[in-house]
Amino acid sequence: MNDNTGRISRRDFGKVSAAAGFAALTARAARAETNVDTLRVGLIGCGGQGTNNITSFLQGNENVQVIALADTFEDRLNSCRERLEGHDNPQVAGQTNIDDAHCFVGLDAYQQLLETDVDVVLQATPPYATARHIEAIIDAGKHIFSEKPIAVDPVGVRRVMAAADKAEEQGLSFVAGTQRRHAIDYIETIKQIQDGAIGDIVAMRAHWRGGIPFALEHEEGWSDLEWRIRSWIPHNWTSGANIVEQHIHNIDVMNWVKGDHPTSVVASGGRAWLPDEDRYGDIWDNFSCEYEYADGTRMFSFSRWWPRDAAGGVFEEVMGSEGVSNCRDMAESGVDPYVQEQINLVKSIRNEGPYINEGRQVAESTLTAMMGRMSAYTGQRVSWEEALESDLSLDPGELDWDRDYPVPPVPSPAD
Numbered sequence: 001m002n003d004n005t006g007r008i009s010r011r012d013f014g015k016v017s018a019a020a021g022f023a024a025l026t027a028r029a030a031r032a033e034t035n036v037d038t039l040r041v042g043l044i045g046c047g048g049q050g051t052n053n054i055t056s057f058l059q060g061n062e063n064v065q066v067i068a069l070a071d072t073f074e075d076r077l078n079s080c081r082e083r084l085e086g087h088d089n090p091q092v093a094g095q096t097n098i099d100d101a102h103c104f105v106g107l108d109a110y111q112q113l114l115e116t117d118v119d120v121v122l123q124a125t126p127p128y129a130t131a132r133h134i135e136a137i138i139d140a141g142k143h144i145f146s147e148k149p150i151a152v153d154p155v156g157v158r159r160v161m162a163a164a165d166k167a168e169e170q171g172l173s174f175v176a177g178t179q180r181r182h183a184i185d186y187i188e189t190i191k192q193i194q195d196g197a198i199g200d201i202v203a204m205r206a207h208w209r210g211g212i213p214f215a216l217e218h219e220e221g222w223s224d225l226e227w228r229i230r231s232w233i234p235h236n237w238t239s240g241a242n243i244v245e246q247h248i249h250n251i252d253v254m255n256w257v258k259g260d261h262p263t264s265v266v267a268s269g270g271r272a273w274l275p276d277e278d279r280y281g282d283i284w285d286n287f288s289c290e291y292e293y294a295d296g297t298r299m300f301s302f303s304r305w306w307p308r309d310a311a312g313g314v315f316e317e318v319m320g321s322e323g324v325s326n327c328r329d330m331a332e333s334g335v336d337p338y339v340q341e342q343i344n345l346v347k348s349i350r351n352e353g354p355y356i357n358e359g360r361q362v363a364e365s366t367l368t369a370m371m372g373r374m375s376a377y378t379g380q381r382v383s384w385e386e387a388l389e390s391d392l393s394l395d396p397g398e399l400d401w402d403r404d405y406p407v408p409p410v411p412s413p414a415d
């Protein structure tokens with residue numbers, strides 16, 4: 001039975017998931033057999049994080065090979081390829097086997113990569129393209145690792161939720177770039193918090209206070225679209241703004257602790273210092289949100305991209321009736337979580353570990369961050385259902401090198 005939000009009730013979910021679970025198990029067993037030998041991986045989005053992710057994938061796993069790369073820009077693709085081929089870790093360089101015919105450049109490069117015989121795809125473009133790419137990767141029957149956030153608007157979130165369900169039906173593994181979920185200190189501490197180690201949860205805090213990663217000048221020879229894509233951070237339609245793009249990490253931990261998403265949020269913020277110039281886009285540079293969960297627990301979230309910020313401004317904190325935790329203080333840290341998440345992905349694909357599908361979870365955390373932005377930009381309290389059902393789309397229409405993508409007005413709660 002669906003409730004009025006379109007979600008399946010918990011009781012019915014058991015029936016659906018039992019049937020879907022059997023189908024998924026069968027599908028996974030079939031896929032595991034096809035992957036007993038070398039697992040072929042491709043990368044979409046060959047920038048800083050994509051290169052790091054593929055390096056972690058190769059470093060953490062054996063009998064894997066990166067065979068294909070896709071990026072809008074040749075220079076980004078080439079520098080990634082050079083870093084992998086010349087890597088000083090022999091396991092990374094030795095498992096790199098990319099030929100020219102498997103290097104794809106342009107706006108449709110991701111589609112060309114999906115036509116190759118890769119088994120698994122790592123997706124690490126800026127967020128504007130992520131939902132579309134996740135959908136295409138799963139439609140192509142490939143296992144997936146996708147960077148967070150998975151979308152910049154609710155329309156994109158719903159696309160990913162549907163794609164994640166499809167992955168489950170097909171037995172495709174789906175790991176998300178919320179790497180704290182693969183960090184042993186977080187895993188152990190959050191388990192203890194949930195078991196009552198600091199008593200009842202009274203309130204929670206999450207901060208991301210840091211500088212703006214970049215806002216590039218328009219270089220000669222770049223079309224307008226090339227500029228927007230290369231300098232994707234300061235635009236709502238390309239990054240989702242700081243709260244969605246980076247603070248999602250901390251918000252995701254809060255949802256994890258609660259085992260749920262918030263029911264509503266009221267938020268404020270503004271554009272305190274970003275110059276009123278095309279180069280600095282239309283994002284706000286600070287957000288303060290009060291989220292409420294179903295049991296009344298409040299979570300205070302604070303995120304900003306300001307210059308000269310104090311160090312140590314990125315954290316999560318849970319205040320309990322019998323103590324306080326930063327969500328990782330009850331256990332030692334272990335393997336680098338960026339490597340561990342790629343190990344866990346491969347184990348899931350090979351049926352050597354639990355099946356992982358983090359698609360819904362990262363979609364919910366993306367929407368949680370997004371509803372904070374929506375509340376701040378409109379001045380309205382936003383409920384989970386309103387965010388989930390919202391038709392808000394930041395898609396600027398077809399991507400075309402010959403078209404301009406003018407910066408929209410900075411959002412105002414007075415509009």
Ligand SMILES: NC(=O)c1ccc[n+]([C@@H]2O[C@H](COP(=O)([O-])OP(=O)(O)OC[C@H]3O[C@@H](n4cnc5c(N)ncnc54)[C@H](O)[C@@H]3O)[C@@H](O)[C@H]2O)c1
Pocket residue numbers: 044045046047048049050070071072073076077106107109110124125126127129147148149177178179229230245
């Ligand atoms: N999990 C983490 O800790 C972490 C850290 C950094 C970045 N990230 C995430 O990784 C993603 C990428 O960030 P980055 O820092 O690597 O940015 P980046 O600008 O260094 O790299 C993005 C790459 O994607 C390419 N690209 C853009 N649009 C594309 C398209 N349509 N098709 C193919 N390629 C395209 C760009 O040319 C560029 O090479 C973002 O979603 C970001 O949030 C996650």
